[in-house]
Amino acid sequence: MKVIVDESKCVGAGQCVWVAPQVxxxxxxxxxxxxxxxxxxxxxHDFVREAVxxxxxxxxxxxx
Amino acid sequence: MNHDDxxxxxxxxTCPFHPPEAxxxxxxxxxxxxxxxxxxxxxxxxxxxxxIRQVLADxxxxxxxxxxxGFPTVTAARVTVDRNERAFVGMDNPDHDRFRxxxxxxxxxxxxxxxxxxxxxxxxxxxxxxxxxxPPQDLIAMLAVKFPxxxxxxxxxxxxxxxxxIITCAAARHGLRQSxxxxxxxxxxxAAYVGTLIDARMAEPxxxxxxxxxxxxxxxxxxxxxxxxxxxAMILRAGHDTTTNMIGMGALLLMRxxxxxxxLIERPSDIRAAVEEFLRFxxxxxxxxxxxxxxxxxxxxxxxxxxxxxxxxxxxxxxxxAVFAAPDQIDIDRxxxxxxxxxFGIHQCLGQILARVExxxxxxxxxxxxxxxxxxxxEDEVQFKHDMQIYGVHHLPVxx
Numbered sequence: 001m002k003v004i005v006d007e008s009k010c011v012g013a014g015q016c017v018w019v020a021p022q023v024x025x026x027x028x029x030x031x032x033x034x035x036x037x038x039x040x041x042x043x044x045h046d047f048v049r050e051a052v053x054x055x056x057x058x059x060x061x062x063x064x
Numbered sequence: 065m066n067h068d069d070x071x072x073x074x075x076x077x078t079c080p081f082h083p084p085e086a087x088x089x090x091x092x093x094x095x096x097x098x099x100x101x102x103x104x105x106x107x108x109x110x111x112x113x114x115x116i117r118q119v120l121a122d123x124x125x126x127x128x129x130x131x132x133x134g135f136p137t138v139t140a141a142r143v144t145v146d147r148n149e150r151a152f153v154g155m156d157n158p159d160h161d162r163f164r165x166x167x168x169x170x171x172x173x174x175x176x177x178x179x180x181x182x183x184x185x186x187x188x189x190x191x192x193x194x195x196x197x198x199p200p201q202d203l204i205a206m207l208a209v210k211f212p213x214x215x216x217x218x219x220x221x222x223x224x225x226x227x228x229x230i231i232t233c234a235a236a237r238h239g240l241r242q243s244x245x246x247x248x249x250x251x252x253x254x255a256a257y258v259g260t261l262i263d264a265r266m267a268e269p270x271x272x273x274x275x276x277x278x279x280x281x282x283x284x285x286x287x288x289x290x291x292x293x294x295x296x297a298m299i300l301r302a303g304h305d306t307t308t309n310m311i312g313m314g315a316l317l318l319m320r321x322x323x324x325x326x327x328l329i330e331r332p333s334d335i336r337a338a339v340e341e342f343l344r345f346x347x348x349x350x351x352x353x354x355x356x357x358x359x360x361x362x363x364x365x366x367x368x369x370x371x372x373x374x375x376x377x378x379x380x381x382x383x384x385x386a387v388f389a390a391p392d393q394i395d396i397d398r399x400x401x402x403x404x405x406x407x408f409g410i411h412q413c414l415g416q417i418l419a420r421v422e423x424x425x426x427x428x429x430x431x432x433x434x435x436x437x438x439x440x441x442x443e444d445e446v447q448f449k450h451d452m453q454i455y456g457v458h459h460l461p462v463x464x
Contacts, residue, residue, distance in 0.1 A: 011161065011410050012168025014176075014417045019401070021173065031168025050401050056412035058121060 001045050002063040005035045009059035016055055020047035024060075033059060073099035073109060073375065074138055074240075074351060080448040082392055083347070083379035087111050091384060096366040099375075107136035107373040108366075111380040113387050113404065115363045119355055120376065120409035123157055126355040128411060130154030134356045136373030138240060138453065141247035145237055148251055150294035153411065160410055163295065166281045167414060170219075170273050176417045179219065183421060186214045187429040195433070199463035200440035208311035208460070209304075211426055216303040219418070220296070221272025222261060227304070230254065234301040238453045251297070258296035262289055273299075303415060306348055307422050309449070309456025313346040314339070314427060316446070316460060317394065319438055324396065329431050337396045339423045344403035345394055347379040348455045353407055378404050379455075434464040 003023065012031035016024040022044055025034040040048055052060045075084030082088075087109070090097040095112040110116045119126050129135070130146040131154065137143050146154065152163040169175070194206045213227035222230065236242050236250035261274055262282070266289075269275035274296070281287040287295075318325050328335055353376045357368045368374070381404045383391040388398065406413035413419070430437065439446070440461040447458040 011164060011412065012172070013406075013412045013414070014168075014171065014173045017173035018417060018420070026169065026172040026174060028169060028172075028174075030165045031170075031172045032165070054401055056120075056406075056408045057410060 001040060001042075001048065003035060003038055003040065003048060004061050004063070005033045006059045006061075007032050009057045011057045011059075013056050016051035016060060019054065020044060020051045023048055024051060068100070070098050070100040070106060073101060073107065077448075077450060080446075081345075083377070083383060087377055087380035088383060091380065095364045096368070101136060102139060103137070105136070105373075107375055108363075108368060109375045109377055109380075110363070111377050111384075112364070113381045113384045113402065116376050116378075116381045116404065117408055119363070119374065120353065120407065120411075123410060125358050125361055126374070127156050127358050128154070128353060128355055129156050132356055134371045134373045136354050136375055138351045139242075141236075141239070141242050141244045142453075144244040144248045145251060148248060150255075150291070151298035152295065153298055157410060163287070163291070164410075164414065166277065166287055167295065167299070170276070171414050171416075171418055173417050176421045179215075179418075180421055180425065182218060183215055183425050184429065186218070187211060187425050188433075190214075191429055191433045195464075200461050201463075203315055203460040203462045204308070204312050204457060205459070207426070207430075208308045208315070211311065212304050212307035212422060215307075215418070215422060216300060219273055220299060220303065221265065221270060221274040222258075222300055226257070229257070230300050231304055233257075233297075234305045235452075237301060238305055240451050240453060254297040254300065255290075255293045258300065259289065259293040262292055262296070299415070302413075303418070305454050307419055309348045309454055310342065310346060310419070310423055311426055312457045312460050313348070313455075314342045314423065315430065315437070315462070316439075316457060317342055317345070318427065318431070319462070320443075321394065324394070325431065325435070328427070329435050332428055332431070334396060335424055335428050335431070336420075337400075339420060339427065340400050340403065341394055341396045341398065342423070343405040343420075344382045344388070344400045346455070347382045347403075347405045349378055349405070349407075349453070350455055351375060351453050352378075353409075353411060376407075378407065437462055437464045 010033045023037045023040045075086040077084050090111045097109045099109050130149040152160045190207050217224040233250040233254035236247050265274040355374045357372050359370050361368050406416040440463040449456045
């Protein structure tokens with residue numbers, strides 16, 4: 001799984017960090033998404049899929 | 065044009081725990097429902113997740129700018145509120161993102177989790193005071209109102225002793241029965257109040273959001289004092305009212321369900337899932353978000369013309385049978401990650417992580433300290449907020 005984030009779409013709602021903190025964080029300066037693991041291990045895939053589903057701004061996508 | 069044949073919106077609840085029946089009846093057959101408003105105008109109500117997600121994610125074809133022609137309202141007072149809104153809740157992009165991004169880091173997951181120990185101390189101390197006062201007590205006045213006020217005081221920097229004024233201003237916006245003059249006056253008063261807090265922190269900074277935003281955005285010239293005052297008023301209103309209502313409704317749901325209460329006392333790690341399910345089930349924001357179509361579009365086969373207004377019903381989206389099995393039941397084991405209680409799209413709630421932390425902490429402390437909490441009056445004496453745009457209970461007499 002490859003994770004791609006679009007900072008320009010991100011609205012900093014924080015839901016991705018809430019459901020998958022091992023994969024996503026937020027910049028200290030403006031709360032916008034930081035991708036910690038572009039290719040997360042399989043154990044985290046379900047959490048990443050949930051992060052994609054709950055992102056309000058469609059700022060996260062995955063390639064599998 | 066005469067719209068007398070259309071149903072009048074807002075609809076009225078028949079059961080205090082469920083959204084109005086007309087919404088559920090509309091979902092299968094008329095998911096894009098035409099309605100008539102208080103002023104005789106017509107609007108559409110979206111009742112299903114599919115169209116709601118589509119509209120809220122589509123800023124190109126739908127505008128959320130408050131007060132524009134066709135922007136639908138539930139009261140005359142709301143017209144005044146919308147026309148005078150100056151914070152980014154009422155803006156489209158690019159302005160919305162420019163302002164919102166100055167505030168997102170203040171509500172980041174990292175910051176909110178770092179606040180959790182102090183939020184827990186606040187909850188513990190309020191429950192101490194409740195126990196000290198002795199039963200029966202009103203859980204709304206003693207906990208649900210004070211708790212978010214103390215948290216906002218800690219985070220934002222608004223003095224706690226001003227919380228009654230802030231709540232009065234929030235109620236003047238969120239009510240369904242206030243006059244336009246009162247709504248406007250209270251909006252001005254709250255922005256002016258935040259302006260005085262900004263001036264005070266300009267002179268003497270502290271460790272709070274007011275001081276940080278001044279240092280990061282006001283002094284460098286990205287944000288004017290008056291723009292900050294309007295945004296600050298928005299944050300204070302939103303930070304008080306919604307959380308209070310979720311605490312009241314959540315406590316009531318816990319008191320009605322002994323099996324759930326026992327389970328959460330035995331397994332506090334399940335409180336996180338219970339909070340998400342309560343958020344879905346209660347869905348306190350009743351008549352927002354709203355949009356105006358920018359162009360002619362079709363939703364679920366229904367033609368919407370440019371300039372027509374739409375209400376998004378979040379309570380209805382959260383009971384959508386296509387997304388949630390047995391949606392009118394509380395089931396903390398269900399996958400409720402698709403609930404839309406905080407909205408969707410660019411305007412999704414900025415304070416949602418704070419809200420989640422507050423609710424998890426408060427229900428955790430309540431269950432641990434007062435496992436025998438119960439209603440001190442018959443349930444039919446509980447006054448629900450049918451008169452407000454944000455649903456909850458006015459009072460909740462409890463004993464333990």
